[in-house]
Amino acid sequence: xxxxxxxxxxxxxxxxxxxxxxxxxxxxxxxxxxxxxxxxxxxxxxxxxxxxxxxxxxxxxxxxxxxxxxxxxxxxxxxxxxxxxxxxxxxxxxxxxxxxxxxxxxxxxxxxxxxxxxxxxxxxxxxxxxxxxxxxxxxxxxxxxxxxxxxxxxxxxxxxxxxxxxxxxxxxxxxxxxxxxxxxxxxxxxxxxxxxxxxxxxxxxxxxxxxxxxxxxxxxxxxxxxxxxxxxxxxxxxxxxxxxxxxxxxxxxxxxxxxxxxxxxxxxxxxxxxxxxxxxxxxxxxxxxxxxxxxxxxxxxxxxxxxxxxxxxxxxxxxxxxxxxxxxxxxxxxxxxxxxxxxxxxxxxxxxxxxxxxxxx
Numbered sequence: 013x014x015x016x017x018x019x020x021x022x023x024x025x026x027x028x029x030x031x032x033x034x035x036x037x038x039x040x041x042x043x044x045x046x047x048x049x050x051x052x053x054x055x056x057x058x059x060x061x062x063x064x065x066x067x068x069x070x071x072x073x074x075x076x077x078x079x080x081x082x083x084x085x086x087x088x089x090x091x092x093x094x095x096x097x098x099x100x101x102x103x104x105x106x107x108x109x110x111x112x113x114x115x116x117x118x119x120x121x122x123x124x125x126x127x128x129x130x131x132x133x134x135x136x137x138x139x140x141x142x143x144x145x146x147x148x149x150x151x152x153x154x155x156x157x158x159x160x161x162x163x164x165x166x167x168x169x170x171x172x173x174x175x176x177x178x179x180x181x182x183x184x185x186x187x188x189x190x191x192x193x194x195x196x197x198x199x200x201x202x203x204x205x206x207x208x209x210x211x212x213x214x215x216x217x218x219x220x221x222x223x224x225x226x227x228x229x230x231x232x233x234x235x236x237x238x239x240x241x242x243x244x245x246x247x248x249x250x251x252x253x254x255x256x257x258x259x260x261x262x263x264x265x266x267x268x269x270x271x272x273x274x275x276x277x278x279x280x281x282x283x284x285x286x287x288x289x290x291x292x293x294x295x296x297x298x299x300x301x302x303x304x305x306x307x308x309x310x311x312x313x314x315x316x317x318x319x320x321x322x323x324x325x326x327x328x329x330x331x332x333x334x335x336x337x338x339x340x341x342x343x344x345x346x347x348x349x350x351x352x353x354x355x356x357x358x359x360x361x362x363x364x365x366x367x368x369x370x371x372x373x
Contacts, residue, residue, distance in 0.1 A: 198226060
């Protein structure tokens with residue numbers, strides 16, 4: 013299978029390296045900057061580089077669009093126009109609502125967002141292991157082609173990542189809190205510290221490790237983050253408002269001077285953080301669920317989204333269409349007995365017949 017990468021910076025370059033090392037097939041790359049394309053070729057992130065996005069898309073089975081968020085709808089739209097009817101087009105942008113609204117009405121575009129990156133940028137910093145074990149969100153719609161979704165999920169799994177379906181609105185709301193809000197808070201903290209310095213210019217404030225850690229992302233990539241904040245402005249603003257309310261409650265608590273209450277609040281935060289960081293560590297043997305389905309548009313996307321919204325991650329998937337293509341079976345592998353039981357209940361609620369075939373380590 014041919015993989016096309018439109019934009020070979022850090023993320024696109026890392027996709028290329030991982031695909032060349034772990035997937036069978038050819039990796040073709042395009043970038044509007046000839047210098048970047050030359051560096052990509054020297055770094056070995058593509059098998060072949062071409063001069064236009066349309067050339068890169070010729071004969072591709074999967075097309076990854078890796079560009080600034082504001083450019084992605086146009087780039088992905090051009091890829092859809094250039095690709096054959098059996099190609100799936102995806103992106104790697106960190107906001108999904110606008111691009112899915114623009115392109116999600118067809119079968120062939122499925123939005124994506126890998127939760128991976130680095131403090132460095134550029135193709136020269138691309139790494140084949142960048143996506144190893146990383147969550148990779150996919151945002152199918154009711155119109156997404158089942159075979160195309162299956163191919164995209166398998167490709168992403170092959171890159172070492174862990175794909176999970178999520179609807180675009182939920183994705184942007186969650187990212188506003190866990191990804192975008194930290195940048196806002198970091199910007200505000202450095203602004204507050206700078207204001208203190210201006211007010212008392214005789215004394216340089218001491219900057220401890222907690223301040224350095226908390227503000228590490230302050231001011232990072234202004235052009236990129238300007239696009240992100242703009243395309244997710246509603247969800248980010250709501251997250252800021254909610255954080256402001258929590259800060260006011262914290263100020264009230266601390267001002268009251270109740271040491272035990274403050275200590276309990278602090279301990280609860282530690283427990284919450286531990287729970288969040290450990291959430292992805294749960295696993296167990298893989299259980300195969302064989303689901304009998306009618307062949308209709310949106311069935312695979314519906315299964316993936318319902319399970320994803322319930323916290324059940326599909327570790328792997330296989331389609332088994334009937335000879336007449338009117339029905340078929342879908343094999344879903346999920347980790348752990350508890351998740352398998354939850355998945356069975358959810359699938360049956362959707363009206364499908366499901367059988368658990370067993371577990372394998």
